Amino acid sequence: MERKHKRLATRRAAGVAGVVFAVLTAAAITLVRTALPGGGDDVTLDAGQRGGLRTALELVPFAGIAFLWFMGALREQGGRAEDRFVATVFLGSGVVFVATLFGAAAAAGTVLGDGTQDSTFGSHFAYALLTTYAMRMAAVFIIATSTIGRRLGALPRPLVAIGYLAGLTLLVAGSGVPWSEMVFPAWALLLSLNILWGRPPAAAPRTAPA
Template identity: 55%
Template sequence: MREKGPGQEALETPRAAALAGVVFALLLAAVIVLVRLGLPEGADAATAQWFTDSGQRDALRTALALVPFAGIFFLWFVGAVRAHVGAGEDKFLATVLLGSGLVFTATLFGAAAAADAVLDVGHSGGAAPVPETWGFGRDFAYTLMTGYAMRMAAVFVCSMSVIGHRLGVLPRWLTVLGFLTALTLLFLSSNVPWAELVFPGWSLVLSGYMLAVARRTRPAGA
């Protein structure tokens, strides 16, 4: 078997990690949609049909089962982003980028754990839980997801956009898209339903761009 040269290995690893970014974006979008549909933000315990609808409960359980995999693929995505930036990245911004990515993952897991707790507050017969218990679990899950996880995602997107602009590793249109995404997540995610979908959308676009760059540069490296 022919051994790979250093240049070829350096190109193929970010390409595989960028594919992980595509998977992360699709998984996170699926999680957000399923949670929004299965755990309505404005519904109370008395009127929510979720406790008597096995389909909605199964959809929410599916979403919660996908969260750990979304977090794993996101860490690969962070690695792809840092590999795409290269050795010339600013240490301050690189630290902010990595730190915000880790905090985002932790708060996403916390939101999933809170939503999973809501699943367990219903009685075995499917009766509605105590309103206070339902309200606390639902609000806690949404606060973690829209109030904290998405704001950490905004810091991640903003720092990546600044690094990409300074080093010239991102085109102007993608940098502008990143800043608009960060502003949306920072100011609208807590007040506008479904606004958090812009983060997996941006991740999908960025991953596609990195895959395109890796495809163009691979013949030269080989």
């Protein structure tokens, strides 16, 4: 009974953390895209754009923390039944995504400078990190999560299909499609709502010790 309550609590934690991550990340991406609509080509910002960009940079650390919590709670759901190979890809891609997201935020902070050449380089560097590298890691994370959910029967088939489609979209689209970064928080929100409102999967059987 105690183990069942622990699993339910972890499941709720994953759902809540995923919702927080999705909302904060979507807000940060929207603010950055609004402040730098040219993809970093124009670094001359007015007061409103500067305020929006500062707000986005303040949201990113909390989004990263929520994602790490989300990732840890998701991994706990797999328990001993997880595939070590897929679980390693899941964990590695998630950690690299957060590191790249933080790097993009730090580079974007240079835009708040005096509009020098360094600021222009920083804006392009931030967009490259976010749209090319962070989103590729997000794609791998989505595909790994969907694979784990499919093998354990923890996710409904339509959600697994959506996950594979979202992952492939981020892998192929990259920086070529504006606002494609919103695919990741949208998927995370959908997954989190399924975790919160869906039926909990049956616990995986524990293997007897050899």
